[in-house]
Amino acid sequence: MVCLITKNPEETEYIGQRMAKFLRPGDFISLNGELGAGKTVFVKGVAKGMGVEENITSPTFTIIHEYHDGRLPIYHLDVYRLNSINEMEELGYEEYFYGKGITLVEWGNLIVDIFPSEFLVLEFKQNPEGREICFYPRGEHYERLVEELTGYDYTKHR
Amino acid sequence: MDKTIILAVETSCDETAVAIVKDGKEVLADVVASQISTHQKFGGVVPEVASRKHLELINIIIEEALNKANLKIPDLTHFAVTYGPGLVGALLVGVATTKAMSFAAEKPLIGVHHIEGHVYANFLTHSDIEFPVVCLIVSGGHTTLIKILEHGKYEFLGQTRDDAAGEAFDKISRALGLGYPGGPKIELKAKEGNPKAVNLPRAWLEEGSYDFSFSGLKSAVLNYLNQCEMKNIPINKADIAASFQEAVVEVLVEKTVGAAVKEKVKTILLAGGVAANSVLRTRLSLRAEEKGFRLVYPPMKYCTDNAAMIGAAAHYKVLRGEFAGLNLNAVPNLKFSDYTSG
Numbered sequence: 001m002v003c004l005i006t007k008n009p010e011e012t013e014y015i016g017q018r019m020a021k022f023l024r025p026g027d028f029i030s031l032n033g034e035l036g037a038g039k040t041v042f043v044k045g046v047a048k049g050m051g052v053e054e055n056i057t058s059p060t061f062t063i064i065h066e067y068h069d070g071r072l073p074i075y076h077l078d079v080y081r082l083n084s085i086n087e088m089e090e091l092g093y094e095e096y097f098y099g100k101g102i103t104l105v106e107w108g109n110l111i112v113d114i115f116p117s118e119f120l121v122l123e124f125k126q127n128p129e130g131r132e133i134c135f136y137p138r139g140e141h142y143e144r145l146v147e148e149l150t151g152y153d154y155t156k157h158r
Numbered sequence: 159m160d161k162t163i164i165l166a167v168e169t170s171c172d173e174t175a176v177a178i179v180k181d182g183k184e185v186l187a188d189v190v191a192s193q194i195s196t197h198q199k200f201g202g203v204v205p206e207v208a209s210r211k212h213l214e215l216i217n218i219i220i221e222e223a224l225n226k227a228n229l230k231i232p233d234l235t236h237f238a239v240t241y242g243p244g245l246v247g248a249l250l251v252g253v254a255t256t257k258a259m260s261f262a263a264e265k266p267l268i269g270v271h272h273i274e275g276h277v278y279a280n281f282l283t284h285s286d287i288e289f290p291v292v293c294l295i296v297s298g299g300h301t302t303l304i305k306i307l308e309h310g311k312y313e314f315l316g317q318t319r320d321d322a323a324g325e326a327f328d329k330i331s332r333a334l335g336l337g338y339p340g341g342p343k344i345e346l347k348a349k350e351g352n353p354k355a356v357n358l359p360r361a362w363l364e365e366g367s368y369d370f371s372f373s374g375l376k377s378a379v380l381n382y383l384n385q386c387e388m389k390n391i392p393i394n395k396a397d398i399a400a401s402f403q404e405a406v407v408e409v410l411v412e413k414t415v416g417a418a419v420k421e422k423v424k425t426i427l428l429a430g431g432v433a434a435n436s437v438l439r440t441r442l443s444l445r446a447e448e449k450g451f452r453l454v455y456p457p458m459k460y461c462t463d464n465a466a467m468i469g470a471a472a473h474y475k476v477l478r479g480e481f482a483g484l485n486l487n488a489v490p491n492l493k494f495s496d497y498t499s500g
């Protein structure tokens with residue numbers, strides 16, 4: 001497991017911004033962590049790195065926000081209010097997960113059953129210094145992405 | 159055509175709502191199928207809602223509205239529907255149903271922006287509003303400040319950069335274990351608390367900005383709760399609720415009144431679900447009065463999502479000749495700025 005510490009929201013946003021460079025169509029990132037842990041701030045960073053000019057607002061109430069003015073489309077979901085996986089089907093999640101954009105899911109831990117075969121999980125935690133962000137990549141593409149961000153060498157730890 | 163009897167449909171989020179409105183002010187029927195009781199146990203609105211519930215309910219509710227108004231479809235002059243923003247599946251149910259009715263009855267169709275609906279909730283009960291006005295729309299999904307120059311002419315002043323005010327209420331209520339919906343729960347708890355007990359930040363943003371931000375306030379409350387837990391200090395939920403509510407209300411009131419001063423309007427409108435918060439109403443009334451503004455807000459039942467407000471907005475669109483074609487589509491991320499310029 002690789003973790004980074006961020007001291008303030010700006011640093012959290014910056015990690016997202018850097019990650020955006022390495023993302024490609026169909027990428028899937030689950031963002032887990034309590035209220036106020038920095039999930040939406042991180043997505044703001046990804047959007048910024050993707051060149052989205054529109055302001056990223058929390059999708060808690062509306063479940064899904066789409067942004068189409070960046071290098072790749074961004075689908076920002078918050079599934080906290082979901083009641084069952086069936087509701088993801090009603091929302092047409094496959095259009096997002098297997099589409100042309102990047103899917104970022106807040107509270108993704110609630111829908112692990114429908115994750116794609118490869119994915120990246122980010123855990124956000126409160127930390128005395130600020131926030132701790134831990135990376136759990138599944139699949140080579142995501143391992144390389146985490147290597148780029150953290151310098152951690154997965155080939156040595158397999 | 160001055161005389162209208164509009165059947166309006168609103169399914170943008172959680173409520174399936176149908177209303178019949180005469181001449182933009184007389185509500186002949188107003189039916190809202192709210193699912194709040196089923197939502198309460200989950201601590202949030204359940205978007206199952208989304209399409210299936212709307213689909214199950216829509217025809218029943220249309221029929222109920224017609225019965226209440228004692229009208230038949232041929233008696234109606236127009237059909238109106240919210241076509242964005244909202245959940246695409248939810249919106250589609252309303253849009254498809256309304257288009258079908260409009261086509262079958264051979265009566266014109268009007269597409270309404272959800273936010274414009276909230277604004278026009280005010281016109282249901284106040285037809286004497288004089289333009290220009292500044293309007294604060296504040297709900298679970300929106301926190302937006304606009305200037306209205308005349309019917310249908312809007313200037314966008316600001317909006318939230320992160321969480322909507324109503325959403326902040328829901329999240330803090332969740333963190334305090336007060337339940338759902340957060341707005342009324344926090345308001346009730348806050349009555350027993352001291353709004354000065356916990357020192358919380360106000361996000362004023364840049365000088366002269368009419369944007370809002372509630373994410374920092376949310377984090378501040380959560381940090382406070384964490385610290386209390388670590389230091390084993392008992393928390394006073396009423397004090398936290400009161401201090402949090404105070405911080406939200408102060409920013410909403412000051413930014414709105416500030417905008418009204420700068421934009422040189424005489425009237426302030428308040429709209430949206432959070433407009434039901436009595437502390438916000440009272441504080442905004444006092445500040446508005448102090449500064450010589452008239453404050454208008456809708457009755458409680460038209461603050462939360464409803465279709466009567468869509469019928470009111472549609473009436474004024476009819477007067478302006480703004481009709482939609484049968485190719486009207488649901489636009490989940492419909493921007494108010496695009497809507498008003500187009």
